[in-house]
Amino acid sequence: MKGAGGAAGPVIRIEHVTRTLDGELPVTLVNDVSLQIERGEFVCVMGPSGSGKSSLLYLLGLLDVPTQGRIWIDGQDTSGFDEDRLADFRLARLGYVFQFHFLLQEFSALDNVCLPIRKLGRLADEAARARAGELLDQFGLKGHHQKRPSQLSGGQRQRVAIARALANDPLVILADEPTGNLDSAASANVRDILRDLTRQLDKSVVAVTHDADFASAADRRIGIVDGRIDMAWRPEPAAL
Numbered sequence: 001m002k003g004a005g006g007a008a009g010p011v012i013r014i015e016h017v018t019r020t021l022d023g024e025l026p027v028t029l030v031n032d033v034s035l036q037i038e039r040g041e042f043v044c045v046m047g048p049s050g051s052g053k054s055s056l057l058y059l060l061g062l063l064d065v066p067t068q069g070r071i072w073i074d075g076q077d078t079s080g081f082d083e084d085r086l087a088d089f090r091l092a093r094l095g096y097v098f099q100f101h102f103l104l105q106e107f108s109a110l111d112n113v114c115l116p117i118r119k120l121g122r123l124a125d126e127a128a129r130a131r132a133g134e135l136l137d138q139f140g141l142k143g144h145h146q147k148r149p150s151q152l153s154g155g156q157r158q159r160v161a162i163a164r165a166l167a168n169d170p171l172v173i174l175a176d177e178p179t180g181n182l183d184s185a186a187s188a189n190v191r192d193i194l195r196d197l198t199r200q201l202d203k204s205v206v207a208v209t210h211d212a213d214f215a216s217a218a219d220r221r222i223g224i225v226d227g228r229i230d231m232a233w234r235p236e237p238a239a240l
């Protein structure tokens, strides 16, 4: 099953992307980064704390806009997109998983997964609920559809968040420390789910992580140091 679109070539391509923050002391978060993410690829972004990994992920996910450089998603140059177009594109093409699940507490697991489907508005309500239910079942949450986030374990909540990220059948999942709040068993489960999305559904996954075990499942690891790609970067042995 392929995502919508289906242009040949990389799902994400960025060329000479820089993100600076103006101020009394200007800060460069991301410095002249060029890279491509291929369809079905599982990529981890690693590096020291504060090196710009999350900033890069936000740019790749169109949650932030570069100061310089260009970003293509599925072959489309996004540099001329206004806020509305960016929002539509994010909703239909990209999925996000964060360290904290950001599920709505007053909604059931099923309704949390339905939200982006309803927002996109391509499916009638019954079909939206059916799709959300299938995703939850796929991630071992049969029997938990009506539970609220507070009634679920940390690993279950993160699996609901992954189901929500997949709700509109995106091309790419962008994950920021997806196992950061989980114990080792739940982390391994989330790692395997994300890897299987690339293997079985041809989704691309880009994940920022400090978790060496998680990163060991990736096809490719990109080191970021001082906002730049550093191919020589390796995690400290102590972190392994």
Ligand SMILES: Nc1ncnc2c1ncn2[C@@H]1O[C@H](COP(=O)(O)OP(=O)(O)OP(=O)(O)O)[C@@H](O)[C@H]1O
Pocket (backbone or CB within 6 Å): 021, 027, 029, 047, 048, 049, 050, 051, 052, 053, 054, 055, 056, 208
């Ligand atoms: N809005 C902001 N204003 C000022 N500085 C910022 C802002 N956002 C990020 N930074 C700084 O930019 C640098 C890069 O931050 P970023 O969160 O991208 O790093 P990171 O590699 O993901 O860090 P960590 O591994 O600790 O999560 C850090 O020094 C951070 O403090």
